[in-house]
Amino acid sequence: MAGNSIGHTFKLTTFGESHGEAIGGILDGAPSNFKLDLEAVQLELDRRKPGQSDIVTQRKESDTVRFLSGIFEGKTTGSPIGFVIENENQKSKDYSHIKDVYRPSHADLTYDKKYGHRDYRGGGRSSARETASRVVAGAIAKQFLQHLGVTINAFVSQVGTIKLAGDLTKIALPKQENDVRCPDSKVAQEMIAYIKAIRKEGDTVGGVVFARITGAPMGLGAPVFDKLHADLGKAMLSINAVKGFEYGSGFSGVEMKGSQHNDIIQPDGTTLTNNSGGIQGGISNGEPIYFRVAFKPVATIMQDQDSVNSKMEKVNVEGKGRHDPCVVPRAVPIVEAMAALTIFDHYLRNKMTQI
Amino acid sequence: MAGNSIGHTFKLTTFGESHGEAIGGILDGAPSNFKLDLEAVQLELDRRKPGQSDIVTQRKESDTVRFLSGIFEGKTTGSPIGFVIENENQKSKDYSHIKDVYRPSHADLTYDKKYGHRDYRGGGRSSARETASRVVAGAIAKQFLQHLGVTINAFVSQVGTIKLAGDLTKIALPKQENDVRCPDSKVAQEMIAYIKAIRKEGDTVGGVVFARITGAPMGLGAPVFDKLHADLGKAMLSINAVKGFEYGSGFSGVEMKGSQHNDIIQPDGTTLTNNSGGIQGGISNGEPIYFRVAFKPVATIMQDQDSVNSKMEKVNVEGKGRHDPCVVPRAVPIVEAMAALTIFDHYLRNKMTQI
Amino acid sequence: MAGNSIGHTFKLTTFGESHGEAIGGILDGAPSNFKLDLEAVQLELDRRKPGQSDIVTQRKESDTVRFLSGIFEGKTTGSPIGFVIENENQKSKDYSHIKDVYRPSHADLTYDKKYGHRDYRGGGRSSARETASRVVAGAIAKQFLQHLGVTINAFVSQVGTIKLAGDLTKIALPKQENDVRCPDSKVAQEMIAYIKAIRKEGDTVGGVVFARITGAPMGLGAPVFDKLHADLGKAMLSINAVKGFEYGSGFSGVEMKGSQHNDIIQPDGTTLTNNSGGIQGGISNGEPIYFRVAFKPVATIMQDQDSVNSKMEKVNVEGKGRHDPCVVPRAVPIVEAMAALTIFDHYLRNKMTQI
Amino acid sequence: MAGNSIGHTFKLTTFGESHGEAIGGILDGAPSNFKLDLEAVQLELDRRKPGQSDIVTQRKESDTVRFLSGIFEGKTTGSPIGFVIENENQKSKDYSHIKDVYRPSHADLTYDKKYGHRDYRGGGRSSARETASRVVAGAIAKQFLQHLGVTINAFVSQVGTIKLAGDLTKIALPKQENDVRCPDSKVAQEMIAYIKAIRKEGDTVGGVVFARITGAPMGLGAPVFDKLHADLGKAMLSINAVKGFEYGSGFSGVEMKGSQHNDIIQPDGTTLTNNSGGIQGGISNGEPIYFRVAFKPVATIMQDQDSVNSKMEKVNVEGKGRHDPCVVPRAVPIVEAMAALTIFDHYLRNKMTQI
Incomplete structure (x- = not known):
């Protein structure tokens, strides 16, 4: 009800x-007796973390996950998997420049009006940091x-107006x-150069992440x-900055x-074309599933902007801090994570279709 | 779990x-003691029904809703509102041409493989007829x-390549x-002419529905x-033919x-521009909410097509029956309905934010 | 949220x-491709209906169920099963004696205060008639x-102070x-005689329903x-008059x-005794599951009582109408129904425990 | 679905x-802008912890809760409240005597058969330790x-056959x-003496917790x-050892x-008697709500017992470790906690009844 959970049978609740x-x-509903590779989980988290290249935010956060439950002797037990990622140095920061300012x-x-009380430190709950749990x-x-x-x-298929062509x-x-996580190295170089130029301007730019899923039954x-695509759509639209x-x-x-x-x-069950994106009538048909997700330019820019404070008085918002000039490279593992959660949830749900 | 419900607090389950x-x-969670205009409900249903103009399907269905519960002396009681729309002449049709064919x-x-048993009459549960309940x-x-x-x-903002310009x-x-439900009468005439031409070809075409919501707190x-847009997105993507x-x-x-x-x-709380579409951080900010929904061309065409039968043998699918050459005119009230369900659900949920 | 649904995977919503x-x-989540015996459903409904013997209410209601969806060619399709039972003669009754009275x-x-508007005819939504859908x-x-x-x-194991002895x-x-649905014919005769005597006094009496489930894996x-018993308990406590x-x-x-x-x-997996009632740690252990459900005496009695009207003024409530002197004989099929819904819901849920 | 959450609007998920x-x-749905007394939370947890008196288990666990989110500057933010209680010394124990034994x-x-893999250390997820989170x-x-x-x-109203009399x-x-948490000090002394005697026998005994809720609107x-009592019943039946x-x-x-x-x-809205337990038709009527919860004797006894191992061979289970001879004294704060969660969830839900 408060919107911090996703999935029906394989259900993630974050805090x-x-x-x-x-x-x-807490990840609830993971089937039991399954050997998990916890190092692989940490590696996936490393793909999302800040500071991994020079086109993303240079903040330093180690983002180390600690599993608290649900795994015993290396295997899932069927009990909920609780996990935490400690926030480092969270107390030392100075937030006076944004405490009373609406960026x-x-x-x-919107948070302040909805809740009447707001954790103003770095966006609080609205920060994309939450996606690490995902x-x-x-x-x-x-x-x-x-x-x-x-x-x-x-992968990244577009940054600003630079697009990956072809099928x-x-x-x-x-x-x-x-x-930049774009599979064409030439286009990737263009994207990287563009992001660096944008960052120099103190500005930001949007992009598109393309996802494909193969082998889904x-x-x-x-x-x-x-419908499978409705749940995929919601999962993607729930990621920060998606439009x-x-x-x-x-x-x-x-x-x-x-x-x-x-x-x-075709007689073998495949289709000649795949305009359906692997989904017909809301149900996967065995063809590759693919979709595109649009990300807006990051709202935090390194330029001064007009805005208002909590008394609704005009103020100037300073551009400072360390932020991503373009969110899509770090968004790639998040898109994959949300797709995986959605697909596996439906895999489990499908087990109940026939007795 | 089986996907026939939407909404958390204001919840619709259809059959x-x-x-x-x-x-x-069954519409569950409607606040009590509220005077409902049941004629207005029927009028809304009439906006969706077949046969209302010469650019939609010419099937005759009266689509009369009968309310069975939850309303007493003209007002809601807080009990679930059960309603039915009888299907007319459903027994007289001949489905031999599609009984064993996968169109x-x-x-x-996908239904046949998922469920092992399928109501082949007119699409069964996958038919857009279900949207009448919505x-x-x-x-x-x-x-x-x-x-x-x-x-x-x-309203309709695009049919095929014919687009409504401007803000x-x-x-x-x-x-x-x-x-055609396009607010610009000149563009509407073009769209109508195009749909008629397409129909003459025995073909179909896609379109876009644009929606805007004003006055949302x-x-x-x-x-x-x-997030509000994630739930709106899911609601729209759950409509048949949306891509x-x-x-x-x-x-x-x-x-x-x-x-x-x-x-x-601005100091009055409004924003100079509205690229956010009235939603910031997933929460409405009081500005107009607006979005676009893409509909593919209807799959049923009046042309012969290759396909397979239930034994996965090559067959020819005949193009026959009475179908919409373009779905967007009739989709307008469905988009509005899904938006209304989503917005009102979040209105009720928001009541629990502060004690 | 509004409390008109039960079950997670096999979910019933009533109106x-x-x-x-x-x-x-609407029964959602029924596995597909399963042959249903619809006559058996009607027979079960007949076990609950009024007027079936001379120790239950003499109201005449035929309680005929009509299935609207989800079943095709005699088998479930995996789509939601919608059904209705028409209320007969619902318009002809006179409710002036209870319209403004709180019995x-x-x-x-409680309904009037909660909802601000109430369907006063025969209890409205709070009537046990709703259990026919269950x-x-x-x-x-x-x-x-x-x-x-x-x-x-x-079966009925107790009426007033008359109890069935033994294991x-x-x-x-x-x-x-x-x-009276008590398996011991001698005790049954006592119970029947007692219920008749109570009815003659214009009074009512409570009872206990005992349920047992065998063969549950x-x-x-x-x-x-x-926990299985927590869900069984909730299901039973949701039946009208259960204490x-x-x-x-x-x-x-x-x-x-x-x-x-x-x-x-024991080495064969059975237990020497079954004080656990077939459930250990919330999970069935293969032994028979059994439980008892306490029903209070029906609140509607054929005697005058003091009460208040909607203006909170003292009034006399007349005892009239046709009501059950003891609810347990008709409660037996309801207890069985709620147990079946709960057990089968958990059967489906259990399918997702291991991949 | 996997049963680790309770509540609809005010929802607790534990791990x-x-x-x-x-x-x-994770406690999700707590209204925002509310000043919390975190010391009071710890004091409540201390009421449940082991070792607090000589009639409960003498295990030493400090049970210190650490809040990770959802509270800022002493007040709730409307974001989910994440919390952890570290398990102390969990690695040093020796479980060889129960590793392959089914007590x-x-x-x-039941866990082993359901999940195919089991955390055998001290009951794992089935341990009543989970109730600390509640x-x-x-x-x-x-x-x-x-x-x-x-x-x-x-409070405790019964231990074995020793009962608190009166209203x-x-x-x-x-x-x-x-x-022993029995309000009558004389009866309490009897209960304490009895529990001590039982413990000396290496045995355990059951009891009853009585709960009352006043001031509920x-x-x-x-x-x-x-129904309010159905949700209370489920909440209570979900506590370990409740029958x-x-x-x-x-x-x-x-x-x-x-x-x-x-x-x-009565004209003032109260009732002369309160056999309804403060709930009529599933809805609170403003009178005190009260109920009784039956706890079985703790299964772990300090006596040798026959049982089977994971190969289903006959074995002797040694009675060892430090366990409660009677669970009800420590169950009192758990019953209160589950009642509070249920009542407050319904309080929030009730806000949506009228627009």
Whole structure:
């Protein structure tokens, strides 16, 4: 009800503010007797952490996850998996410059009016730091899915106006991600150069993350309100800074005719085209699932801006601190995590379809 | 769990197949002691029904809603509102041509594999007929919202490649909708002509519905997973044929810089621009909420197509029956209904934020 | 949220007031491709209906269920099962004697204060008539359970001070239920005579329903809050007029020592005794599950009583109408239905325990 | 779904095994801007902890709660309250005597069969240690309720066959609890002596906790499945070792006639008697709410017992360790906590009844 949980059968609940004691979560519904690779979880978390390259925020946070329950002798027990990531140095910071200020396009004003009391330190609960907990849970979901033969990959397909061309559903992925997490190294260089230039201006820019899921069995998704793409869409739209979601042909499908758009089914069950994005009637059809997620430019810029304070008086907001000039490189593991949570939740739900 | 419910506090559960006995639903959580205009509900349902103009399907269904509970002496009682819409002539149809056939880009194959047993008559549960129940519930939600000063309007902004230009957040809406439900009568004429031409080809085409919500108070939405736009997105993506959702600056915001995209807050609490689409940090900020919903071309076309039957043998699918050449005109009241359900659910949830 | 649903995976939502248009429900989550015996559902409903013997209310209601969806060619489709039971003659009654009166130990006062508007006709939503919808859904659950080898039987073990003696977990059940649904025909005769005498006084009396479930596999129930007996307890306590629930040794177990109470496990997995009532740590252990449900005397008596009206003025409440002098005979199928819904919900949930 | 959460609007999810790293939980839905007394929470936890008197287990656990989020500058923020209680010395214990043994009337066998993998250390997730997390959350709920004028008190009314006589709904409570938490000091002495004698035998005994709630406003509870007493019952039955729940007249009400049992309403809205236990039609009527909870004798006894090992071979289970001879004294704060969580959840839910 308060919006801190996602999933029905495989359910993640998170807690924590960016500068409180710690963040963390409870992952409930993980099947038992499954060997987990906890180092792989930490590696996934490292893909999201600040300071990993020179085009992301230079804040230093080690982001080490500690598991408190639900795992015994290396295997899941079926009990809820509780975990925490301590916040470091959270007490030493000075927040006087934002304490009474509502920053433009941040959640400061809306939180204060909704709750009547706000943790103003670094965005509090509205900070994207919360997504670290999602990456932990998503990394666990990925291991279950891997066991089932399902692979989830996301990458950056656009930064500002620089776009990756061609059929992204089939683009080869390098073994090693580059700093911007765009699989085409030439385009990646352009993106990196652009992000650096933007950062020099004290500005920020948006981007698109493209995700594809292969090996998902037919039958995932529920027909009406919990269509697979509806749940994927909600999961993606719940990530900070996301403004749009489309799957399969998406917004461009609008301009097509039915005779072009229809995916002809072959005797082997595959389809000639995949405008459906691997989902028909809300249910996976065994083809690759793919979708695009639009991220706006980060609201925190290194420029002065007009705004108001908590008395609704005009003030100047200083641009300071260490922030991402473009959020999409670090968003890639978050998109993958949310996809993994959604797909595995529907995998478990599908087990109840037939007696 | 089985995906037939939406909403937390104001919750709709629907039932029914396109050619079963009846469709209907239970709307649970409607506040009590509220005078409902049941004629207004029927009028809203009439906006969705087949046969209302010559650019939609010519099927004849009267779609009359009958309320069974939850309303007494014209007012809500706080008990669940049960309602049914009888399906007419559902027994007389001949379905032999689709009984064993999996139509392209339909849910036939995925349903059959998921459930092992399928109501093949007219799509069964996967038919968009189910959305009539949503319109009933949404029309009730609209009345609660109207009482609170919240207005929801949707219209068609694109059909195929024909687009409405200008700032759609401010476009004037005519008192009377035209057949295609596009507020600009000149563009509407183009759209109508195009749809007629497409129909003549036995083909179909996609479109976009634009929605805007004014008067929503600040504070709606929950911070993390149930961000207001995440729940709106899921609600829209759950509508048949939807391929994408974006709000505020959406996918075009990707190309903007932070310094352009940020909405500067004024001392009166409004913002200079509204790239946020009325939602900041997942919570409404009092500005108009607006979003776009992409609909693919209808899968049922009046042309022969290749496909497979339930034995996975190659077959020809005949194009026959009476179907919409373009779904967006009839989708307008459905988009409004889903928006109303989502907004009012969050209105009720927000009542619990402070003691 | 509004309390009209029960179950997680196999979920029933009901609607309807005693004297509205109709009552009914939506059963969501029924596994697909399962042949249902709809006549058996109606027979179960007949066990609950008024007028079936001379110790229950003499009201005439045919209680015929009509299925609207979710069943095709005799088998479940996995879509929600919508059903209605029309209320007969609901418009002809005269309620002037209770319209503005709050009857003692009824929900009249609490509903009016909670909702600000009340359907005063025959109790409205608080009427036990709502339980007919539960019996429909429970009868479907029973068929799934029967397929799995699980049997649920309830019977009357006490009326007023007349109690069935001996080990009720092993008492033989007759093929044909008698009017009071007590398996010992001698005790049944006493109970029937007592109920008739009570009715002659214009009074009512309470009773106990004993239920036992055999064949339930090991592993049903979730460890912490959704312990199998906690969900059974809630399901029973949700039935009108229930005041208490105990399982296994129950309240009498309080007086035992651990060395007596412990159920010694045998090499074949059974236990020497069954004080645990078939549930250990909230999870079924394969032994018979059994519990007792206490029903208070019906609040509607055929005697004059003091009370207040809606202006909180003293009034006399007339005893009139046709009501049950003792609720337990008709409660037996309701107890069975709620047990079946709970057990089958946990059966489905248990499918997700291991990958 | 996995049963580790309780509550709809005010929702507690717990994690943790008795001998894992830590236990804890997330309390979601706490209203914002409310000053919390965190010392009072710790004091409540101290009422539950081991070693507090010589009639409870002599294990030493400090049970110190650490709050990680949701509280800022002493006040709730509306964000989820995450908390942990570290388990001390959890690694030093020797569990070889129970590793492969299924103890009688414990959850060892059922967990192992359900999950295929079990944390055998001290009961793991099935240990009553989990209830410490409930006491933390319940202590927070109590503070909200105190602010609203609602008081919750529980006490021990029976140990073995020693019962507190008289009208327990009106018994005076001493300022200071005695070791057994029975308000009558003479009966308390008997109980204490009995528990000591039982412990000397290496045995255990059951008991009853009586709870009463005063000051609850009219209108709490939802009519059908979430009746206030149904949710209270489930909450109580979810506590380890509970075998029964009754409210108001309970099982003894069975023997009463309607004319005796009915609570006559007075012009001031109170009732002459309170056989209803403060709840009519599932909704609080403003009278004191009271109920009784039956606890079985603790399964761990200091005597040798027959049982089986994980190969289902006959074995002898040694009686060793430090355990409670009678659980009810320490159960009192747990019962209060679960009552507080349930009542406050319904308080919040009731805010949505009228617009």
